[in-house]
Every structure is written in structure tokens, then in C-alpha cells.
Amino acid sequence: MANPIVSRSLYEIEFWARIMKEHAFFLSLGFTYDQKQLIEEANQFITTFERIEERLSRFTINSEIRLIRSFNNEVYQAAVAIWAFKRKVLGLTLRCEIRSNNYPLLIDHISREAAYFANRLQELNQGILTPKADDIIKENVFFLKIMADHAKFIGHLLDPSERKLVEQAREFSHDFDQLLFQAMDLEHMRPHSETPPILTQFLDQNRVSVTSLRDFKKTARELIEACKIKSNIHPLLADHTFREAERFLEIIDLYEASLESVNY
Known part of the structure; x- marks a missing residue:
């Protein structure tokens, strides 16, 4: 019988990894042509979450719990990293250090979702279902x-x-x-x-x-x-x-x- 923590972890990662990848894409579209460093950072996150999606495809609901917990920890680090990037972009925007087509509320919105995702992974690794x-x-x-x-x-x-x-x-x-x-x-x-x-x-x-x-x-x-x-x-x-x-x-x-x- 499949461990419910395993199946729920895979379910959460399947949904939220795609959401995080798309967030990075939307941010990259909103930056102006001269904000090349921020565009590059956003593109790196697209790659990061594409790799997570590829690795996810190798797991099944019958995978060992220890492997899933380890994977959850890795994905957690990626979620925290993209959260930090989003908060950095929000700070730059609010201080008028950059001007882009990304609304401050949108940047805050997607950072809240990254924090939610990271928190869910922590809860699952603690056995909270x-x-x-x-x-x-x-x-x-x-x-x-x-x-x-x-x-x-x-x-x-x-x-x-x-x-x-x-x-x-x-x-x-x-x-x-x-x-x-x-x-x-x-x-x-x-x-x-x-x-x-x-x-x-x-x-x-x-x-x-x-x-x-x-x-x-x-x-x-x-x-x-x-x-x-x-x-x-x-x-x-x-x-x-x-x-x-x-x-x-x-x-x-x-x-x-x-x-x-x-x-x-």
C-alpha cells in the first residue's frame, strides 16, 4: 500500500513546480530589455524547475519514503531560492531601483505562493497530512x-x-x-x-x-x-x-x- 506522504508529496510537487517555473517565465517577460541580469536569473529558475519536473517523473507512489523526503528537501531549497529572488525583485521595485511591467502586488503574490509551497514540503516531511x-x-x-x-x-x-x-x-x-x-x-x-x-x-x-x-x-x-x-x-x-x-x-x-x- 502506498504511503500517503509519498503520494501527497508527488502531487504537491507536480502542481507547484510547474507554477514556480511559470512564475519565473512571467517575471522574465515583465523585465525590460536592459535588465539582463534579472532575466538571466529568472531563466535559471525555469531550468531549475524543469529539472525538478524531469526528476519527478522517475518517482512513483511506491517510491521509498526516505527518497521522497530527500527529494522534498531538494525541492524545498529551490522553492526558498525562488522566494528570495521574488522578494529581491519586489524590494528593487518598491525602492524604484528598477521599473518593469511586473506589478508589485503580482510579485508579492507569487512570492507568497513560493512560501506556501516550501511550507507544504516541510509539513509533509514532518508527517503532517x-x-x-x-x-x-x-x-x-x-x-x-x-x-x-x-x-x-x-x-x-x-x-x-x-x-x-x-x-x-x-x-x-x-x-x-x-x-x-x-x-x-x-x-x-x-x-x-x-x-x-x-x-x-x-x-x-x-x-x-x-x-x-x-x-x-x-x-x-x-x-x-x-x-x-x-x-x-x-x-x-x-x-x-x-x-x-x-x-x-x-x-x-x-x-x-x-x-x-x-x-x-
Whole structure:
């Protein structure tokens, strides 16, 4: 029988290594022609995560746990390294030492995702698989912020003439900001004695909103790929944000299953 830590580790790395590689690509596209050193550093990270993806293909769910823990540690170092690069770029941007086409919020956004990935690898190597109620709320706070950011990026990267789509993106941004604030309120007020009905309702509400945003992203992706809307959104970025919404829905399902199986 496969070790759940092994299968979950491979699952996390398969998803997040691709996300990290794409982050490096998006950053490289946003740098100006004279920022050659930063472009080169971004390209090195593309290579790093391509190698991780290639090595990942050699593992199976029946691989030895010690080998997976060692691989997790190596990938953790790469995740920490790209996090440091992103934070360096953010600092340069905020101090106006460089000017690029990468929004500061976008750089902060992708650095949060790198930190999340690194933290997940550490947790898995510590044997942490089943979430606690605290983790459910914190994870939703993280992903709700990610979804709110996506809506803002989409709204700003669409051509202003795409008024209807811009307005839809703004509405999603507002909705997810409200869900985020609600999640933060729940995080502060939740009593020590766990209340599964409240958490289940919380997850159900998030699922409905994330599903709507996921469908909006899917439509936008298809329109961008078909060149039917005007925007500065790279087709890969459209697909990237769609996959992250899909991931959030998977995590909501995972947490709902854990609530049903564990008596808090």
C-alpha cells in the first residue's frame, strides 16, 4: 500500500513546480530589455524547475519514503531560492531601483505562493497530512487572497475597451475581498471547541464563489486563446490562474472530507 506522504508529496510537487517555473517565465517577460541580469536569473529558475519536473517523473507512489523526503528537501531549497529572488525583485521595485511591467502586488503574490509551497514540503516531511480546523481557515485565507489578487490582475490587464469583462473582474475582486475578510473574522472568533457545521458552511460558501470565478477564468482563457478579446494577458497566464482556482476547489473538497472523518 502506498504511503500517503509519498503520494501527497508527488502531487504537491507536480502542481507547484510547474507554477514556480511559470512564475519565473512571467517575471522574465515583465523585465525590460536592459535588465539582463534579472532575466538571466529568472531563466535559471525555469531550468531549475524543469529539472525538478524531469526528476519527478522517475518517482512513483511506491517510491521509498526516505527518497521522497530527500527529494522534498531538494525541492524545498529551490522553492526558498525562488522566494528570495521574488522578494529581491519586489524590494528593487518598491525602492524604484528598477521599473518593469511586473506589478508589485503580482510579485508579492507569487512570492507568497513560493512560501506556501516550501511550507507544504516541510509539513509533509514532518508527517503532517491531515489538516486541523485552524489549518482549514488559514489555508482558505491564503487561497481567498490568491483568488482576489487574480481578479485584480485580470481587471488591470484587460484592455479598457473590454468594459463588460473589466466590470466582471472588479465584481469578483470585491466578492473575494469580502470572503477574505469574513475568513479572517472567523479565524479570530473561532472558539477552541471546534464547530464543524460553521466550517462546513464556510467551505460550501467558498466553493460556490470559487466555482464562479473558475468558470469566468475558463471563459477568459478560451477567448484569449482564440484572440476574441483585447488584453495584455498571456494565454499561459490565463491557464495558470484557471489551474489555481481548480486547485482551490480540490483543497476545499479535501478539507470537507477531513471534517467528515474527524470529530473536532
